[in-house]
Amino acid sequence: MFEFHADRKRYFDIQRDNAERFVIPFIEERFPIKPGQRVLEIGCGEAGVLLAFLEKGCTGVGVELDSPRLVNAAAWTKEYLDAGKVIYIDKDIYKVDVERELGGKFDIIILKDVIEHIHDQPKLIAEMKRLLNPSGCIFFGFPPWKMPFGGHQQMCKGKWLSKLPWYHLLPRSLYSYILKRNGEPVEALLEIRDTRISIEKFERIAKKTGYKISLSRHYLINPIYEYKFGWKARKQLGVIRHIPWLRNFVTTCVYYLITPE
Template sequence: MSLEHHKNDALRYQQQVDNSRDYVLPFIQQEFPQLEGLRVMEVGCGEGGVLTPLLEKGCNCVGVDLSPARIELAKGFLQSYLDKGQVRLIAKNIYDVDFLGEFKHSFDVIILKDAIEHIPDQEKIIGHLKQLLTPRGQVYFGFPPWYMPHGGHQQICSNKLLSMFPYIHLLPTSAYKGVLRLFGENDSTVIDLLEVKSTGISIERFEKIVKRQEYKITQRKFYLINPIYKYKFGVSAREQWKPIAAIPFFRNFVTTCVYYMIKPVNKEA
């Protein structure tokens, strides 16, 4: 059962805006209380909704996405900020030499919202981001842990039962693929879901990568109920109970979203 926001660009954009304004922005402000003039980049910016509240607060932003079509959507939604020169929207790979040449040590905050779980070789990108940060810079991550009930993004399934069925993405790959085929999912959906299965990331794996890449965690928040559900399903956000959040591995199964701010250990505020 494909949800309305999967098909409606304006609705998806507005949900991003509301979630960013109410939850992402206050989280970032714990490290950066003064937002005006802050230099911000979002990797995987999509329609630009996450950046909108930051632009409203006077940040100077760059949105990057591999999809030219989604960058064109963002340009439509953010036209007034483009006209003022407050935002740039780029369809490019951040590994490109010319991108690094232009933006090396440029950003106070880099945002990856619902992005890291889609990126192959997460260790590589987390390490690479250091080159794009200013001396005081930090990276924000928000993502669903892989083992949570819908960590496989199976809500995009056209079959209503599969779209609501929890933990089905934890089946072995061959069995998962077989179930998707059995319930009539098309080739594109199967490919997308298997790609997510190959890149999904747990809390423990993320934190190990952060440590190996010589970052420190400056802020962390776990949610029992993902804040975005407030806008998608009308269900209020709820933080994870701290004793549960402290239990390695088990916490992944019952935590639907995590927020992090991380900072290279050799950077000084």
């Protein structure tokens, strides 16, 4: 496991910095972010990403099922929490009352490193229309399943398994055996395998559920790798980006901005 995954405060700071430098500028290429806009982050964790939006004058709501992470979120965004600029909810997003619990619909919805954990991805993406203003947008950032570390190997405790690329593409039984043999978090890692999402699958779901892809960006080197390895973010080569299926193996991160049709 990478050191910063254990140090939650450092991970929070990394997420905030990455959102300020990469996520927000990406969104603003199509959708200017202004004070007073309402931002919802689904799967907000400790709310590092959400903090970057609060610092731009937005008001925010963070939804997270892992309650202990919201304790940290409340502590590390206390200034905004006390000012009524952000609230946190530990509840299933499907069961949340938009008006009563969330205070109305949102201008921006954020899902960063979340969609690959969702079992019924079409259901969630379709559901977000209930939460989004008609003129709003939804940001997704995720690692394509077949990329070198698309199995979230960084979760592994073992040094070599946490840094070994592509072995998550082995047959499920063999992959499970390797994880069990080495005392790794089998259930969590198999969940990623079972919910795997490719570039093509995401684009197909977005279109089928009534959204337009307003902007996309594929990265050869994920922006977060600067914090992991000291590597600068690099966009994917154009020729690779336009080769379906192959691009999934060598694109370490994708950003998408979608809007209702």
